[in-house]
Amino acid sequence: MNDETRTRTALLGSSSDAATRVFTTILTRSPISRIDVAKLTGLSQAAVTKAVAPLVAAGLVNDSRDPKPTGLPGRPVSPVALVPDAVVALGVKVNADELIGVATDLTTRIITSDRLPLTSHEPAEVTDAIVELCTRLRDELGGLGSRLACIGVAVSGDVDTATGVVRDSAQMSWLGVDLGAALTERLGTRIVIENDVRALTIGEHWFGVGLGTSSFAIVTVGRGIGSGLHLNGEVVEGAYGVAGEIGHLPLTSPDRICACGRRGCVEAVAATNAIVATVSAAHGRPVGVDEVVELGRSGDPAAVGAFAEAGSVIGKAIASLVNMVGPELVIIGGEGVANFDLIEAPLRASYAEHVFASADRCRIVVRPHTFEDWARGAAASAIRSLVV
Numbered sequence: 001m002n003d004e005t006r007t008r009t010a011l012l013g014s015s016s017d018a019a020t021r022v023f024t025t026i027l028t029r030s031p032i033s034r035i036d037v038a039k040l041t042g043l044s045q046a047a048v049t050k051a052v053a054p055l056v057a058a059g060l061v062n063d064s065r066d067p068k069p070t071g072l073p074g075r076p077v078s079p080v081a082l083v084p085d086a087v088v089a090l091g092v093k094v095n096a097d098e099l100i101g102v103a104t105d106l107t108t109r110i111i112t113s114d115r116l117p118l119t120s121h122e123p124a125e126v127t128d129a130i131v132e133l134c135t136r137l138r139d140e141l142g143g144l145g146s147r148l149a150c151i152g153v154a155v156s157g158d159v160d161t162a163t164g165v166v167r168d169s170a171q172m173s174w175l176g177v178d179l180g181a182a183l184t185e186r187l188g189t190r191i192v193i194e195n196d197v198r199a200l201t202i203g204e205h206w207f208g209v210g211l212g213t214s215s216f217a218i219v220t221v222g223r224g225i226g227s228g229l230h231l232n233g234e235v236v237e238g239a240y241g242v243a244g245e246i247g248h249l250p251l252t253s254p255d256r257i258c259a260c261g262r263r264g265c266v267e268a269v270a271a272t273n274a275i276v277a278t279v280s281a282a283h284g285r286p287v288g289v290d291e292v293v294e295l296g297r298s299g300d301p302a303a304v305g306a307f308a309e310a311g312s313v314i315g316k317a318i319a320s321l322v323n324m325v326g327p328e329l330v331i332i333g334g335e336g337v338a339n340f341d342l343i344e345a346p347l348r349a350s351y352a353e354h355v356f357a358s359a360d361r362c363r364i365v366v367r368p369h370t371f372e373d374w375a376r377g378a379a380a381s382a383i384r385s386l387v388v
């Protein structure tokens, strides 16, 4: 990090509440007129001008003093625009078999991306791999590498973001792994460890379809079934870092055993591995994921049934979530969306059956997320930590 970047990140971290609101508004809606910043933040134009001045001085924001006529009498529009690459961030998504990394600007636009296979789940080896991937990404940034201000790492499971400790990740078989401390020591940059679905939620809130909605939920389908909640303008973290674990709602038969060890969880029938296990058992041989999808599309009864059961229980889980917290939007994402055609009809039918009264006004949109999108979410978490 060079001195200029240090000044910029220090400014973002020390800002007043008003300055933070002004910066996040410019960050998510740039270019934007001061009048609109004032409207969206509820601040006076004088307060907006005061908050913008140090951001301009630090090179984070461009202040266009070339006012465009509005066509109306009175004050001209004076737009302010983010300097997106004033600061850059890295985001890493930790999967069981691979790390996916991106380098982004302040708006989480991906500048470069890279992947690294994981050959072990030993925390020390995973730490080494994350360091290697981050070093590679920083090198790929060339001159922009000196503007690296923060790195976000997204891990599935129970993550304590405040301390950087992964308390429990079934995917990695980790209990109490202090990943934050290990990476801070090695990389010498601000490190944010975040639950992966929460990271995706933060990314969608600031830079995705969640922008402009006060309450939305993301439900991810695929290797795991998770959800991230954004309610009344805040990402829900839960008092103990656990919130939105809809994959472990007990909505299916207790005969079904989940990877978490409990019985009857949504994931016990709806996670990709569970679907694969059901189809393999029916065929009396191990069937791979791709073949399970092919079988489903070609009408194989076992595969069709397994996907239908998964869709039905996911629909029930989403209805439970909507009935509980009443979001205006649910985004269904995750890598399992690639096979959404196989689960959509039973999902929507079961959702419609269980959603209560006006809660059914909640819109449901499907958004395919690549693993790079998850990594972008990790970068967004790190950028957010600079600002709020």
Ligand SMILES: [Zn+2]
Pocket (backbone or CB within 6 Å): 247, 248, 258, 259, 260, 261, 262, 265, 266, 267, 268
């Ligand atoms: Zn479970």
